[in-house]
Amino acid sequence: MNRNEAFELLARENFLNLSEKNKIDILTDFWFIYEDDNNYDIQLLTYLKQHSPEDVEKYNSIFDPIIIDGLKFKYRIFNNKYLAQLLNIDIVVGNEKEGIFKCPCCNFYSLDSQEGYDICAICLWEDVGSNQNNYSSVNRSTLDNYRINFFKKNNKKELMDKYIHDD
Ligand SMILES: [Zn+2]
Incomplete structure (x- = not known):
């Protein structure tokens, strides 16, 4: 399928x-x-x-x-x-990354566009295109701190079992 x-x-x-x-x-x-x-x-x-x-x-x-x-x-x-x-089937095939972009925060593929103010459905970071160290007011954090907190609260292995990522 x-x-x-x-x-x-x-x-x-x-x-x-x-x-x-x-x-x-x-x-x-x-x-x-x-x-x-x-x-x-x-x-x-x-x-x-x-x-x-x-x-x-x-x-x-x-x-x-x-x-x-x-x-x-x-x-x-x-x-x-x-x-x-x-x-509950053996296999699903097809390009997982087609038409979907990587979230700059959690690095899973979840966005419709890049720097298009999309909100990641996985980590909820809003893609404002901010620099790693700049404070983002809509996200109430810097990108790096947000990422660190997200992975503190969520098990990376479990996320990788579900979502699309680079190998
Ligand atoms: Zn994300």
């Missing part, structure tokens, strides 16, 4: 366990990302363009494709071995 198929299966499985509130949260996170995505049907795209997340009072199944894609997106940070483990 390739990574994309794995993301799809995991997303569909995960979808079944979401509460309405979970779905609305994901919808809000991905609303503006998917507003211009031409893969969706025209009715959904028109709705996205003419409304904002605040207008959604009750979840509607027309949003399902966005939730599935949102969930698929969240699985990109996992390595092939861990995806296979989650699916």
Whole structure:
């Protein structure tokens, strides 16, 4: 199975366990990302363009494709071995580092862009592109200190079993 198929299966499985509130949260996170995505049907795209997340009072199944894609997106940070483990299958193949960038803090691959103010889903460092020793006010730390604290609180071996890293 390739990574994309794995993301799809995991997303569909995960979808079944979401509460309405979970779905609305994901919808809000991905609303503006998917507003211009031409893969969706025209009715959904028109709705996205003419409304904002605040207008959604009750979840509607027309949003399902966005939730599935949102969930698929969240699985990109996992390595092939861990995806296979989650699916209880022997092997998942595919380039783990395709379209994903390394976090300057934890060094796992977790970012959509470089120095694009993305927040790492693993260590939560915001990629402001600051120099190793400069204090970053949004992160309330220097990069080096943040990294040291993160690895004090988290077991590196366990993280490496799950996330994408250089060998
Ligand atoms: Zn990180």
